[in-house]
Every structure is written in C-alpha cells, then in structure tokens.
Amino acid sequence: MPKREDIKKILVIGSGPIVIGQAAEFDYAGTQACQALKEEGYEVILINSNPATIMTDTSMADKVYIEPITYEFVSRIIRQERPDGLLPTLGGQTGLNMAVELQKSGILDEYNIELLGTKLHSIEQAEDRDLFRTLMNDLNEPVPASAIIHTLEEAYEFVEEIGYPIIVRPAYTLGGTGGGLVYNEADLIEIVTSGLKYSPVTQCLVEKSIAGFKEVEYEVMRDSKDGAIVVCNMENIDPVGVHTGDSIVVAPSQTLSDREYQMLRNSSLKIIRALGIEGGCNVQFALDPDSYQYYIIEVNPRVSRSSALASKATGYPIAKIAAKIAAGYTLDEIKNPITKTTYASFEPALDYVVSKIPRWPFDKFEAANRTLGTQMKATGEVMAIGRNLEESLLKAVRSLETNVLHLQIEKLEALTQEEMEHRLQKADDERLFIVAEAMRRGYTVEQVWELTKIDRFFLNKILGIIQFEGKLKEAPFNEDILNESKELGFSDDTIAKFWNVTEREVYDFRYEKEIVPVYKMVDTCAAEFESKTPYFYGTYEDENESVITDKKSIVVLGSGPIRIGQGIEFDYATVHTVLAIKEAGYEAIIINNNPETVSTDFSISDKLYFEPLAVEDVMHIINHEKPAGVIVQFGGQTAINLADELSARGVTILGTSLDDMDRAENRDKFEQALQELEVLQPLGRTATSVDGAVEIANKIGYPVLVRPSYVLGGRAMEIVYFEEELLRYMENAAKVNPKHPVLIDRYLIGKEIEVDAICDGETVVIPGIMEHIERAGVHSGDSIAVYPPQSLSEKTKQKVIETTIKLARGLNIIGLLNIQFVLHEDEVYVLEVNPRSSRTVPFLSKITGVPMANLATKAILGIKLNNLGYETGYVKEAKEVSVKVPVFSFAKLRDVDITLGPEMKSTGEVMGRDLTIEKALYKGLVASGMNIPTHGSVLFTVADKDKDEALELIRRFHRIGYHILATEGTAKRITEENIPVTVVNKIGAEKPHMLDVIRQGQAQFVINTLTKGKQPARDGFRIRREAVENGVVCLTSMDTAEALLRVLELITFASEAMPSFQEEKAVVTTR
Amino acid sequence: MRRQLILENGEVFVGKAFGSGKQMSGEVVFNTGMTGYQEILSDPSYCAQIVTLTYPLIGNYGINRDDFESIKPSINGLIVKEAAKFPSNWRNEETMDELLKANDIPGLEGIDTRKLTRMIREHGTLKGKLCSMDVDVDAVVSELKEMSLIKNQVSLVSTKQSYASPGRGYRVVLIDYGMKKGILRELNNRGCDIVVVPYNATSEEILRLNPDGIMLSNGPGDPVNVPEAVETLKNLLGKAPIFGICLGHQLLALACGASTTKLKFGHRGSNHPVKELASGKVDITSQNHGYTVEAHSIKNTKLSITHVAVNDGTVEGIEHTEYPAFSVQYHPEASPGPEDANGLFERFMELMKKNIESKIGTRG
Secondary structure (H helix, E strand, C coil): CCCCCCCCEEEEECCCCCECCECCHHHHHHHHHHHHHHHCCCEEEEECCCCCCCCCCCCCCCEEECCCCCHHHHHHHHHHHCCCEEECCCCHHHHHHHHHHHHHHCHHHHCCCEECCCCHHHHHHHHCHHHHHHHHHHHCCCCCCEEEECCHHHHHHHHHHHCCCEEEEECCCHHHCCCEEECCHHHHHHHHHHHHHHCCCCCEEEEECCCCCEEEEEEEEECCCCCEEEEEEEEECCCCCCCHHHCCEEECCCCCCHHHHHHHHHHHHHHHHHHCCCEEEEEEEEECCCCCCEEEEEEECCCCHHHHHHHHHHCCCHHHHHHHHHCCCCHHHCECCCCCCCECCCCCECCCEEEEEEECHHHCCCCCCCECCCCCCCCEEEEEEECCHHHHHHHHHHHCCCCCCCCCCHHHHHCCHHHHHHHHHCCECCHHHHHHHHHHCCCCHHHHHHHHCCCHHHHHHHHHHHHHHHHHHCCCCCHHHHHHHHHCCCCHHHHHHHHCCCHHHHHHHHHHCCCCCEEEECCCECCCCCCCCCEEEEECCCCCCCCCCCCCEEEEECCCCCECCECHHHHHHHHHHHHHHHHCCCEEEEEECCCCCCCCCCCCCCEEEECCCCHHHHHHHHHHHCCCEEECCCCHHHHHHHHHHHHHCCCCEECCCHHHHHHHHCHHHHHHHHHHHCCCCCCEEEECCHHHHHHHHHHHCCCEEEEECCCCCCCCCEEECCHHHHHHHHHHCCCCECCECEEEEECCCCEEEEEEEEEECCCEEEEEEEEECCCCCCCHHHCCEEECCCCCCHHHHHHHHHHHHHHHHHCCCEEEEEEEEEEECCEEEEEEEECCCCCCHHHHHHHHCCCHHHHHHHHHCCCCHHHHCCCCEECCCCCCEEEEEEECCHHHCCCCCCCCCCCCCCCEEEEEEECCHHHHHHHHHHHCCCCCCCCCEEEEECCHHHHHHHHHHHHHHHHCCCEEEECHHHHHHHHHCCCCEEECECCCCCCCEHHHHHHCCCCCEEEECCCCCHHHHHHHHHHHHHHHHCCCEEECCHHHHHHHHHHHHHHCCCCCCCCCHHHHHHHHHHC | CEEEEEECCCCEEEEEEEEECCCEEEEEEEECCCCCHHHHHCCHHHCCEEEEECCCEECCCCECCCCCCCCCCCCCEEEECEECCCCCCCCCCECHHHHHHHCCCEEEECCCHHHHHHHHHHHCCEEEEEECCCCCHHHHHHHHHHCCCCCCHHHHHCCCCCEEECCCCCEEEEEECCCCHHHHHHHHHCCCEEEEEECCCCHHHHHHCCCCEEEECCCCCCHHHCHHHHHHHHHHCCCCCEEEECHHHHHHHHHCCCCEEEEEEEEEEEEEEEEECCCCCEEEEEEEEEEEECHHHHCCCCEEEEEEECCCCCEEEEEECCCCEEEECCCCCCCCCCCHHHHHHHHHHHHHHHHHHHHHHHHC
16 A cells, blocks of 8 residues: 555654663654655654654754653644644654553544554553453463462462462562562462562462563564564573563574474464554563463564664664554565665564673662662663674673673672572673673583573573683684684683783784674675665674775764763764764764664664774774774763774874863863863862872862762762761772872852853854753753753853853864853852763754754864854854753662762753743653642751751742641741641651651652761661652752742742731721 | 585685585575574475575574474585584474484585675575585586586485375375475365375376365476476366465476576575565565576466565466466475465365365256
8 A cells, every 4th residue: 555645744752751661762763753754755743852862853853842742742732733643653652651641632533633553452452451461362372371369368279270380469569569489389378478468459460470481572563454574583591580671682583493483473473463553563472491382471562672673683674664654555565775675575584693782770870779670770782793692792792881891790700609699590780791600610501591591502602602711711822713712702802811911912913814804784684685785793704795985984983872871862963973974075984882773773874883882893894994084072981982092003083182182081181271271170189098088178178079080970979078978988989099099179069050062173162051950069961951041140151151162272172072160159160071072962952053963073074163154152042941851760770869969860851941941941840750749748858958948948838838748857947937837757756757658648749858977868768769669759959949849839829818908907997 | 624615606615514524516505594494404395405594503493303394304415604512492302413414414614604695696506515625626616517407306305105194184186396294284284185196196196096186395496307297287287276386386387388487596585575466465485496487478378477576576376267276486384484375275275175066066
C-alpha cells in the first residue's frame, strides 16, 4: 500500500528527559522517525521536553515544541495545531503513556486525530497484565504460571499445581520487600508468611520461577498488510533474573539451534500479528536450557532500547521503517537503506558478533546497591563488533571507559572465596570480571556455571581468554602469539602488561610486523549483496573494505556511553560537528561505540567506525584514513582524554591546542594564566598531606571546597565548613600523598553564572549568559539554569562578558569554551574554564538560535566567525525566559543520597520556556516530573545554618495556604513567628514520626538540608530516601525550594480573610 | 594443522584444517543462514559442493541426533570462520569436527570467509579445492580450470529403492531427487501415506501406486542434467496433483516447456523474501538453489508465475493453468530457516482433497 494521502500533519511525541531506562535511544528513534515522515512530505509537529536532543532541533520537524509532555501542555498544542495523525510509539514509555492518556481524555476523537501505527487496543493488550495473559492463553503461547494469594494455604495450592521454585512478590511493598525465591517448603512457609505480613493488603503474587533460563529477545516488525519479519534476535549472557537493560547481550543468539531459533521466531511473529502491531515490537523470551520449553516474559509494543541496539547491530533502521509503516507503506515497498537494492521485507544476516555491555553509574554512586535484578540501573551502554565472540566482548569492555581494558579488575584479586562465590551467584555490575577472576583461580566451567547459570558456551569463551593469557605471558614479542591475541581482541595495554613493556612498544612492534586490523562493512546481508553504506568495524583479518577517498577528511571522536556527567548533550554536539564538517566540504568520519545515539546512525556521517574509543583503536583508523586532523572537543572527557596520546603519536588535533587546553585544565598553569590575564579566582592551594590541608584551610578560611586532584567532573568533591569535617574528608574520601594531592579552594557563597562562547582566535561570540538558581556549590549539571539572567546587573553582565573575551583570547581558544563564574559580594570570580563543548551547548543553541557546535567546528576548520556574520560580543538576548531543569533517576537507584552538592547526580534535563521566569520554571519543574499540588503540607527539616532562610520560605508557604510540618526545634521558631505548625516526631521517637508522615502522604513537599554531623546526616538521608520512594517532592537546596515557591505563588491565590475594617471603625466611632 | 583452499581464479585461502584430511574439490558456494548448519551440511542439494557459511561462529550448539536432513552429508567440504570446540546445547552430541571426520569430509576454518563470499559475489560461484599445504598451487589451479563439475549428483543422492512411509491419509508419491527429510516430515505430520521413489522411477511405476498426489523433492545440480525426470513429469501432469520444491520446481517448469538458467551465485540462506503475486503477501523463506526458472520462458507455456523474489525479481513459484500442479523454488519445509511458507503443504492437501472430490463427483 503506498503512503497515505489522507493525512497531512502528524504529531510526534518524544520521550522527554534522559532517565535510567529511557535514554538516548529515543533521540535516535525520534530523529529517524521525524526525518522519515518529512521525507514523505508530511508536516511534522514534534513535542519533547528534552533540549539536549538532536530530535528537538528545529530542522528535524516543521514545528518543534520543547514543552512538558503532560496532558495539560500536549492538549494545548493539539488544539493549536490540529494534526491529522499522532505517532505515539517512538517516544518510549513516556510517549506511549501520553498517547493513551490523550485517547482516553477524548481529545483525539474531538479533533478527529488518528493514532498512527500500532493502535491503542494493541498497546493496552501488550501492556495490561491481565489482557496480555488472556491473549497469550488464547494464542497458546506460554507465560509463567502465576496467582494472587492471600493465605499460606493458597500458596500451597499453587505450589502443588506448578511445583518449585517459585517467586513470591508481596503486593504494594517497595522494591519487593519481604519477597523472594522459594525452593522448598521451609522457604515457602517463611517467605510467604513474611510477605503477607509486609503487604499492606495481605496479598502476594506467586509466580513460577524461571530464573536461570536463557533470556532471548526478538525484534520484530509488521506492516498493515500483515507482512512481518524478524530484524534480529539477541541472547543475554546473563540468564533470566537480570533486567535486559542491565544484561550483557550478544547478537545474534549463539546457543540456539535452528529449531529453537525458529520456534521463538514463530512465536514472536504470532504475537505481533495477534496484537496487530504496525511498526516495531520487542518480544522477550525465557528459554529452558534443557528443553524446548519457553515462556514469554514481556512484549513491548513500540520501539525500545533493544530496537536501537538491533538497528545498530544489523544496520536495519527499525525506527525509520516503523515511521514509514505508520505512514501506510508495507515492508516490501520500502527500500533497504543500507543496500539500496534490496527491500525492507527481509531479515538481516550478520557475519559478525555483536556484544553490548551496560554502563552503570556506580563509579559516581559508590553507596548504591550494585546488585542487578529486575530494576534497571545502567545509564548507558556500549556495543562492539567483532568476527568472533572474544574480540567482540573485549572490544566492548574497553569501550566502557572504566579504566579497565581487559577482563581483569585488580581489586577483585582481593576477594575472598566466599565473597567471590556470592557475587557470582548474585549478579552485580562486575560479574563478568568476577567470572574471569574465578577462572584465573582455577574454577572450572562447571563450577562457575553452577553459581551463575551463564551458558557454558560463554563460560568456555571466557576460559579461553584466560587460558590464552598464560600463552601470552610466556611469549614476549612472539609474532604468531601476538597475532592470535589481537584476533581474540586483547588490547595492546593488556599485552604490554603481560610482557612487562609499555603499551607503545607493543603498538610499535605490531606496526613493524604489520599486525593491524582491517575494516569490514556492516551491510545487513553478510556480503550477499553489494552495498555502499559506510558503516565499518575493525577486525584482524585479510580484506579491507574501507576504501579511502580523495576528499580531505576530518575525524571526530564521539563521547562513548551515556553516563552521569557525560550525557546526550555531547552526542548532540558531535552530530552537529559532523554536519558542519560536511558543510565545509570535508569528508566527516566519526568514531564512536554507543549504539543508542544519533551520532552512530550511519546516515549522519560520511563514514562511521563503530569502534572502542581507546588509543590503539582510534590510531588504527587514523593510520588508515590519514585525515587532515582530529576534532576532540565535542566528545566530552572521552575524546579529550585521548588527545595527549594521539598527539604524541603525531596526530594533528584541530582547534584549541593541547598546551592551551592544559593551561585551562592543569591547576597550576591555570592559576598562572589567570594571574597573567588579571582574572579573579577563589583562593586555593594544593595540599599533599593532612596537616598541610588543615593549614591551608585555616589560611584561606572556611568554608572550603576540597577535591582530589586526579578526578574530574566533581567526583569526590565536598564543601567543608570546619576543621573536623576537613579531617574526616581527608581520611575517608581522599588518600592524600604527594602523588595524589588534594585541592583546597575557598568556597565563595554566591550566585553561579555560566557562559558558553565560541572563538576563532580573534572573534569571541557569546551566545548567552546563564545564571543558576542554586548557589555555587551545587554541580552546574544539577542546577537549574536560567537564560537570560534575571537578577544580574548590567555591570555584572559586562564584567562576565569582558572576562569571557579575555579568557577566550588569552587561552587561544579555537572552538568552544565554557566558563563558570561565581558572583560573590558583587565581584565576579572564575571557578572553572572548560576548553571544549559543554553540557549547555544544545540548550543555549536552541534558545538563542546560535548554532554553536556548527560555528565552533567552522572556526576549527579555519573559517573566520566574521565571515559567518558574527562579531565579538554578547549576542542580543531573547525576550522569552528559558530554564534548564535537571532530572534525576533516584527512584531507580536505592541507597543513593539525593542531596545536591558538588558531585553531579542528574541523568537528564528538560527545558521550560515562557514569557516570565515563573512560568518558565513551572513548565520546567512539571516537565522534570515534579508533581506540584496547589495545596497541602510542607515538611521542613533543615540544618541550623539554614533556619533563618527557611523561616522566610515558611512564611511564604503559609501565605499561599500551605500547612507547615516541622520537628520540635524548628517548630518552636515557627511558632514564634505566629505561623501555625504541626510538630512531627524525630526518627526513632514515638510513632508516628517523620518517616510515617512521608509514607502516609501527609506531606506534599519535603525540604531537607540535614547533611552534616553523624546522626542528623543519617536521619536526613532516611528522610530523603523515604520521600523519593514515596514519590514526594524532596528539595535539598533552599534555592530550588525558593524557585518552587515562586511557581506556587504564581499558580495559587492568597487565602486571607478580609481585614477587620469594621472593628477598627467601631473603635473610631466610640472614641 | 594448516590447510588451504585453492580457487580456479588462482586465489588461495590458508587456514586451519578440521574434519577429514581428504583433499576434495567442488563448486564453492556460500550460505548466509545464522543458524541451521547441521541441516545445511546434510541437505543433499549441496551434493559435491564446498559450502562456506558466512556466519563466523559455527558449531556453537553442536551436532544432535535430530536435525539431519539426510542420513549422510554429501557435501565435499565445509568452510567456516571458527568451528566451535566447546558446543553447548541440551541436544548436543558431538562437535562439527567429529561429525566431519566420521563422514570423511574436509573442513577449513580461520580464513576470511567474508572475503571469500565477496569474491563469489563478484565472480559468481567458483570451483575450488581443499588441499594440504604441500601441493603445487599452480597445478591445482590448472586442474580446477580443466575440471568439469559432476552432473550426476541426483543419481548419487536419490534413494536407490522405493520405500514406504505409511500413514492413513492421502497416498503421496514422493519423488526423491535428493530429498530433505523435512519434506517427508511435513507430509507425515499431515498423516499422508507416502511412498518415496527414486528420481528415475517411470511414470507407469508411479501411477501404479495410485497416488492422490505427487510430491517433487529438492535436489542438487542443474535440472537439465536429469532429462529422464522431466520426461516422467510430462506423463504425470494431470494425473494427480503435483507439488514441487526447489529442483522439483525447476523440473516441473522444464516439463511444461519453460527453461532454466544458472544464477551468478545463487540464493542460499534463511532470509529470502518471496512475494505471492495474488495476495501481495511476503514470506521470509529458506532457499538453496543455483539455478532458476527463466521468467520470459513462462510466456508460451501453460504455467503462470505465482511467486517472485522481492530482492531480484526472479521466479519463485509457478502453477499450471489447467492441471492441479504448482511448485516453489524455496523450502516451505524450512529446516533450516523460517517456517512462514509452511502453508503450502496445506495447499497441496487441499488440492488432493479437491481432486478426489471431483473424481467422486464425475463418478457419481
């Protein structure tokens, strides 16, 4: 069926901010979908609250609304735009839920808007537990048996019917408290009894346990004429029990025979047809490793994280094809965009092995519970391609950028046998490495299998790697062994360690012996058809398919996996760099390893190398391509970290020179540079001993900001207010010594100001100045940023502009720079200069209309900003106010303290834009997921130093009708102010205490700043977590609370009785 | 131990030996299926060919008792990137190496199979030989150039004797040109009373069995090399419903006056989309053929084209406009590959049912 002509205007709903479980894959999907629909001539209207995405570039749709994805705002846009159709299945769960809400509200019928692609009833059938089970039963497709029980007797009945093991899940308890796996009668009695006790409704879900089964996924597509295909299947190395987003996954499946493969293929096609999906769908199976028995675990009736992975793993662009299907095409009418000769109705054949490893945030959140289970915890993932499993897996390991380049983490050598076996059994983020460690200690495949239930196929592969280590050790500079080790994916760094030489020596020796990789094409068809798609991976084989053109080329290094501190913003900048390079007439070559992102869409660059961002892998490509230069400043810390080593190997780094970057990033050189440029910065010194630290702190005065010198991005940074705290920090957080000094800076309390600028060496363009809502001390990535600044005087702005120009020129910046200032007692101090693309580039580009990454790239390529129509100075401010609000994933990460501080914790961001700051803030907060009730109670538990500030806020909350809850000490102060307050007991005191109040929903907002001192900190932590787990808004900064208040004051009315003029009058008359 | 593949174009691929040590030559072809190696290497249609598998890891789930498509593999060699040493699957019984050794078939691993595949794609299928390292490469190349490929594969793999596979349903005579067990299995599953006959069974012999339907199996090689089968089919047309698969399809076309030709490098894999022209429905099919029915040759026959390949538009299915006879180029019995086209067996059952009903009708 050709495309539909009866619809003209299509609304696409995006997925909103990046949170754990819903990340950059939806930017990729959404971007593809919008492009595909525009290609077909439809008018595309997009709504998405996330400014950091390529999807929300104005060029991606005819109209882009960066507005909250809530009924309130989406319905407004619908009324305004009157689209003919709505495409809901490309914006993750957010987009899907929004579509369901819109449909139920009746607005779609009211305006005669058709849901395109998969229909609502299909979505509900897949998502609603009962409807889904009924459908599966009708189709004769097995789902794990389950039942709801209320008594132990009912549990017995269930077990009698289906046998052990079973899983018990108490109803309505958080994180499955009281539940667990039941293997026998003793377990059953214990766990069911406790489960029923914990459940507030005395109810448990009991389910047949399929833990230990193989987990296999199928990515399926179907069109409106019932044509259906499987794009890809994938096998999780981790068996059922670990969330698939947290599992190490390989594609295609490795241990399934054709009969098993086809059995599950048939099942997934049967399901997609029965559901009537029009577009993409993902079916997750559990397959018994010892029989043909399988179960359907879950069906996602939409494009998902797995479909992004499958798209990159096969080259088949699922989201793009899904959008075309929604527009009415059938699979056999759509050309396969890779081969351009075959059609979309075929199933990709791979001739390589793909591995995906999740990237977890536990390096940032050391306190977090690392155990993996049904709740996803990873923030991102890496993918690697190889011609064998070992190569694929080891390339993925070194793509992770966790300073681990092999299946080896040194500290694991210290594990006791007991610890090791425990961690093999209970999967956590390091299990892959623990498996390797166990094998180094002589564990057999059988022993490891007993503990992990990881298929022996994979265990044998890991064992092979470990056994090869021995061979390698005994044969330094043996050419054959070296060649074999490279074929197995060993990194030069690892080989160097075994040979006791430097990585460089191994690398040089390899080039001498011509042991270098070739590049193979990802072509969807295992070379059966000719294809021209420039999508490559490296491997140690014979034939090189990556042909070099005559065109001058530029290599761009991507930013690797999404992690806290290095999010999708850097992919945004990378994509724009690639596009700018193409515009400037060069061939743009990108190297990256993140399967979720737009930058690894093969249609973005002239050439895509899907490779680890490790020195050797990057050098191989550079040696092959011989580019005019490499651009590193858009790929975040990932790319910057490679610059030195690349330069040392003779690579031309374009843009700001390495020396100048060093002047910005090396503390001593930076201080010197600022002095030369006569720019102020907070006093600071480097301490190499505990005593030295105390001395310095005393000299510069408390509070001070302390951080170890060797970590970046705010890790292990802390603000300390007095000596005792400093001593504790020095003992616990940083092992100080002359090799690892600790930096101690004066902590200046004041407003934080952030600026991004572009410089070509002469002209310095400043697109925008942002002020932060939260005072300095909260990581800039976790602060609410406001543009244009609302509270800065003209004089301050001028000072900021002058300093920015001075720094850009003084540091010889070619490209982008980001500066953070603090405004302290009317004086502007520089906190930090980042000579590269920053997190705020997409936000500022969008609200100011200055294409920052594009301009910076042009400047890097030698094009003068003047010639592009820009002059030195501050670009005229827009009149709308825009705010960037951080979004956190705390609900997914138990045991993480949500207090804002110098360490970044947010995973994503949203934007709010309107005519006033209050309206913009309202949109921003709502878009960030904050529930803002217009009446209720506010619970204050604040540190003594914050009490005065808190009182002011309390007064304002009271004025607009909120009731105040507080502990005794604070309550006393409040009462003195004649404000009614309800006293709440402290934790540990008589019930109901603070935690009960939160649990029972008696407080709508919690404002908590108890972070210092042993007991208060611990109580503060419990309060904050309790709030997170109960979905109550919890603010840890007085500034954020004040911003919230401004919003509340905007949307509520004062509730005050009329003043008693009568009485006064009476007094007058009697006189 | 090292071993090499020498091709008629002079290219040499050096890798590691596995399986038997025998030196063997044959037409080198590639299959792109990611699973199903056991079915592929035991499919008689590959008789005398050296099969390259493009998926790099082969043998991961081992070799089991059930998945053979014939009792004895008839390939002349197997080329893979990596042959698994430690297979893992609950049905696994032996490794690829053990299987090939037991059947005296040479294997070669560790070569750039993608390079070889691309070479075949560019040049078309090539003659090649799996040799030890001590041979004179030039001599082997001239030998290969001189060598003509064998033409009697069908007689090698077809059953020598007729045999019955009893059931209580329709009587189907299954002509074995190099039959995959899967075809027999599908008919068994439908309760058919089957007699498998050799490729050179005469029409009289077949009609004496009083079939309700005649099934033409797959098989190796060029259909023009089995003229006796074509003659037989001419006599069978109209006598009972006919369903042909793969070589059976090509033979039916020849019997009806159409012609066949060799494809550059054939269709071999589990991912080939085929469109049914009447409904527009696309099935993903399992394919294995080097020859194809020429579309233009259909015009002057009583055949019509029912199915085409989505990728290259070649003929994938035909039916007779007067008699109940149809055939497809692909493998509805799957094994390996997708089972999307399994419904064709139902169509055959329907045809037999209708044919019987109409006979009863005329009798009555």
